[in-house]
Amino acid sequence: MSEQSIWEVFRKEKRGAAFEHAGSLAAPDADFAEAWAREQYGRRGESVALWLVPRGAIHDVEDWADEFDLKYRRVDGYSIKARLKEARERAGTAGPG
Amino acid sequence: MNEQALLGLADDELVLGWRDSEWTGIAPLLEEDVAFSSIAQNEIGHARAVYELLAGPAGDADALAFDRKPEEYRCAPLVELHLLEWAHTIARRWLYEVADEIRITALKENADPAVAGLAAKIDREEAYHRMHAEMWHDRLRDEPRFRKAVEELWPYALGLLPTELRGELVARVGLAEVDAIERGTHTDELAPMWEEMTMVRRSAPAGSQW
Numbered sequence: 165m166s167e168q169s170i171w172e173v174f175r176k177e178k179r180g181a182a183f184e185h186a187g188s189l190a191a192p193d194a195d196f197a198e199a200w201a202r203e204q205y206g207r208r209g210e211s212v213a214l215w216l217v218p219r220g221a222i223h224d225v226e227d228w229a230d231e232f233d234l235k236y237r238r239v240d241g242y243s244i245k246a247r248l249k250e251a252r253e254r255a256g257t258a259g260p261g
Numbered sequence: 262m263n264e265q266a267l268l269g270l271a272d273d274e275l276v277l278g279w280r281d282s283e284w285t286g287i288a289p290l291l292e293e294d295v296a297f298s299s300i301a302q303n304e305i306g307h308a309r310a311v312y313e314l315l316a317g318p319a320g321d322a323d324a325l326a327f328d329r330k331p332e333e334y335r336c337a338p339l340v341e342l343h344l345l346e347w348a349h350t351i352a353r354r355w356l357y358e359v360a361d362e363i364r365i366t367a368l369k370e371n372a373d374p375a376v377a378g379l380a381a382k383i384d385r386e387e388a389y390h391r392m393h394a395e396m397w398h399d400r401l402r403d404e405p406r407f408r409k410a411v412e413e414l415w416p417y418a419l420g421l422l423p424t425e426l427r428g429e430l431v432a433r434v435g436l437a438e439v440d441a442i443e444r445g446t447h448t449d450e451l452a453p454m455w456e457e458m459t460m461v462r463r464s465a466p467a468g469s470q471w
Binding site for chain 1: 290291292293295296299300389392393396399400
């Protein structure tokens with residue numbers, strides 16, 4: 165069992181639900197991965213289906229360029245608190261209502 | 262319905278479930294530790310279902326499981342062996358599952374629908390136990406340690422089945438039929454295990470409710 169590899173386990177909690185990452189396990193081949201995943205992720209009826217994915221089959225994406233300040237593309241990009249205060253002062257009202 | 266045969270099945274499952282549970286926390290691989298312990302619990306669950314069937318609605322399955330003396334148990338000597346060595350443990354698990362499949366298949370044809378129904382229910386869960394046992398067997402079948410363990414346990418494995426079912430076990434395992442170590446006899450290892458298994462129940466004050 166020296167040649168074990170990591171399998172990522174995804175499980176579906178009920179029919180129609182999306183698969184979600186459940187955890188991972190080390191196993192020497194798909195048969196062992198299946199038997200062990202059944203016991204670890206299915207024996208209490210918590211899953212209706214499992215996906216077992218060799219970790220090596222996963223294509224990793226984790227680098228994001230953020231050289232230009234693009235926060236205006238996001239809904240959390242603006243802090244409107246200060247602007248709102250200014251606008252209220254111009255309008256002569258203290259606050260909502 | 263052959264009550265003695267059913268009691269033998271229940272005692273096999275209880276005692277093997279107990280023995281396999283001795284690996285909890287110390288199995289050679291973490292993932293296997295979880296799987297092996299889970300299978301051991303399943304076997305005890307099968308034992309409970311059979312004891313309940315034998316005891317009947319008004320009976321006491323716990324009394325049947327735990328209040329007999331060691332010599333009154335009907336388990337086969339195979340399941341009594343205290344095997345804290347992985348090759349032998351997994352060899353026993355595999356031999357047991359092969360023999361158990363033959364026995365359960367026969368029970369599914371039982372004239373009593375309650376027995377046949379319970380056998381079918383047990384069989385659906387045993388399918389995963391067989392998958393587990395077969396994958397280990399496929400992996401270790403050419404390992405000398407495993408083969409030696411299978412050969413050592415073979416006379417015990419034959420003792421799991423009544424004589425009329427042994428031919429199929431011989432064909433499936435591929436070893437020559439030898440003198441079986443028969444059910445009805447016990448190893449020296451049963452009594453100490455029984456002491457531990459029934460200790461809490463025997464020491465509980467009369468009338469204790471669980």
